[in-house]
Amino acid sequence: MSAPELEIEGLSVSFGQGTQRIQAVQEASFVVERGASYGIIGESGSGKSTILRAVAGLNEDYSGSVRIDGQEAPRPRDKRFYKRVQMVFQDPYGSLHPRRMIRATLLEPLRIFGFDNADRRIRQVLEDVGLATHFAYRYPHQLSGGQRQRVAIARALLLEPEILLLDEPTSALDVSVQAGVLNLLDALRRDRCLTYVLVSHDLRVVAHMCSRVAVMTQGRIVEELSxxxxxxxxxxxxxxxxxxxASRGRTPLDAVNGEGAARSDPRKDAVHAK
Amino acid sequence: MTEPMLDVRNLTVAYPSHQGYTEALRRVSFRLGRGKLGIVGESGSGKSTAGRAIMRLLPPKARITADRMQFGEIDLLTASEKRMRSIRGGQIAMILQDPRYALNPLKTVLSQIIEACRIHKVGTRAEARDRAMAMLEDVHIRDPRRVAGLYPHELSGGMGQRVMIAMMLVPSPRLVIADEPTSALDVTVRGQILDILDERVEAQGAGLIFISHDLPLVGAYCDDVLVMYGGQIMERLAARDLGAAQHPYTVALNDSLPPLDRRVAVLQVPEYDSAWLQEDQP
Structure with missing residues (x-):
């Protein structure tokens, strides 16, 4: 058994100084095995995306250690790191260059990393994420939200990374579209033996996609469970x-149908407990 | 139930496009009594358009036609713009998704609520002030005096939505349209806000239209549910029957949600059937 693929130890991130200082992440530690999918769930402001941004090197101002195959990730992150680790962002409306054809967006990482056969790779990756090849010649505004997120995933996959950092990959999408994107991510992980770190506020998504889940609140991981x-x-x-x-409280579809009694109890408590 | 509060028949909204008009809403009919009516659907299904059409808040180029759009004794189709201005906010209130954008960033909480009172003639300035403070207490804000002096950017999402509910309900509207009121909020806050909305609407005896993309949420919160797709109503059913819905679209939406109680290998991706959408024959 080799070392775990991704190891986070004592990761802390803070913003601001003096009295304005906010400890966004406090001593977060977790381990992700190769080929596993690790979830981080929490509410807004809990620090879950901050962890992801620190791991990706978008914020280098962290303390603690981020190790890949037992090796500390360099600061700043180098090309070798990004060859192995790629990130998919939440908002497919903001993460694609609006004035660039999809092909140009996909070509850029290939150029930077000196890949050959660019056109063949672009065709292949579009096919892999379930888009027809003519999508290469479209602009982002001509695509639906689900199609855009598929392009964002395609862009991340082009470099054949081993680890994908997924920041709320489906929260900007309808549930019907979300189902397709989640299926795609699941299949890609199995086929390519990818390792995922998935951040979400949605318990359903995390429970469906991940084998282990960290629960965060106020900058701390309070529990890790399967x-x-x-x-x-x-x-x-x-x-x-x-x-x-709270996530289950209003889900009569999953619970017994028509159980009116169970319906309002948890939330009533929430108000009056204050 | 007696006379419905709101009676909408064959409401159609169309926008000009290259090929004549494109219908965003097609022959939507529903009636609302004192209960809570949920409207669910995906983005683009027309659920928000329906809510806005009732308040006549659509852009001027939208063509609105209906056989009937009756709100109590008021005919919403023919009411003058002047009349509509007193109806909007006064008799029909709308609660929007994100309080960060819906509240005026340059005014304190108190002055916004007082403004709502004054516009809808709730009384003198002093009375309006008292009403506003009482309302802040009614939406379970722990320290109304402190919150009253804050600006919207100083409020959390949940607090902002309470302020919005207070502001919208202070002129005692007869109908509240809540368009995704909790979609920008965390799950643990969501329940509280819905509770407060529920409590207030009940206390004032108002009707509620709850627009959301969240099927389980609507199922748990409303009495009746309209399921919309492609600008049309797919079906209307009692909320408790949502889990046993018949229409293939509702079933598909239900199935596309990752379940919380069991592991499924592959999620169902809905397939759409153009036969669901009726063409010209109603």
């Missing part, structure tokens, strides 16, 4: 239980 434990609500942490209850 997806099965998450589904079966076997949690030892108050915050996690609260999060699960």
């Amino acid at each position: 997806a099965d434990a998450l589904r079966e609500q076997r949690s030892h942490d108050d915050y996690t239980r609260q999060l699960i209850a």
Whole structure:
């Protein structure tokens, strides 16, 4: 058994100085095995995306260690790092250059990394993410949200990375479109033995996509548990239980239909407990 | 139930396009009593257009036609713009998705709520002030005095949405249209906000139209649900029956959601059937 693919140890990130200082992430540590999918769930401001940005090197001002195959990731991140680690961003409306054809967007990483057969690779990767090859000659505004996110995934896949950092990859999409994108990500991981770190606020998405899940609040990882434990609500942490209850609270589709009694209890408590 | 509060029949909204008019909403009919009506659908399904058409808030180039759009004794189709101005906010209130954009960034919480009172003639300035403070308490803000003096950027998302609910409900509207009121909020805050909205709407005896893309949420919160797709109503059903919905579109939407209680290998991706959309024959 080799070293785990990605190891985060004692990662801390803070913003601002003096009294304005905000500790966005405090001593976060986790390990992701090769080919696994690791989820980070939390509410807005919990620090989950901040972790991802620190790992990706978009914010180099962190303390602690980020190791890949046992080796500390360099600061600033070098080309070798980005050859192995790529990121997919939340908003496909903001992450693609609006004035560039999809082909130009996809060509850029290939040029930077000196790949050959650019056109063949672009055709192949578009096919892999379920888009017809003529999409290469479109502009982002001609694409739907789901198609754009597929292009963003294609861009990340072009360099044949081993690790994908996924920051809320489907939260800008409709559930029907989300289903397709999640299926695609799942299949790609299995086919290419990719390793995922997926950040989301949606318990359903994380439980579906990941085998292990870290729960974050106020900059700390309060609990790490398996997806099965998450589904079966076997949690030892108050915050996690609260999060699960809130996510399930209004889901009569999953629970028994027509159980009106169970419907309002958790939220009523939430208001009056204050 | 007696006379419905809102009666909409064959509401159609069309926008000019290259080939004549494109219909964003096609022959939508529904009635609303005192209950909570949910409208669900994906983006582009026409759910927000329906809400805005009722308030006549669509851009001028939109062509709105209907056989009937009756709100109590008011005919919304023929009401003058002047009349509409007093109806909007006064009798029909709208709560929008993101309080960060919907509140005036340059005014304090209190002055915005007082403004809402004054426009809809709730009384003198002093009375409006009292009403505003009472309303802030009614939406369960712990320290209304402090919050009243804050600006929108100083509020959290949940707090902002409470302020918005307070502001919209202070003129005692008869109908509240909530367009994705909790989509910008965290799950743990969502329940509280819906509770508060529920409590207020109930206390004032108003009707509620709840527009959302979130099927389970609407199912748990509303009495009745309209499922929309492609500008048309696919089906109307009691919220508790959502899990046992018959229409293939509703079923497909349900199935595309990753389940929380079990592991599935592959999620169902909905396939659309053009036969769901009726062409010219109603």
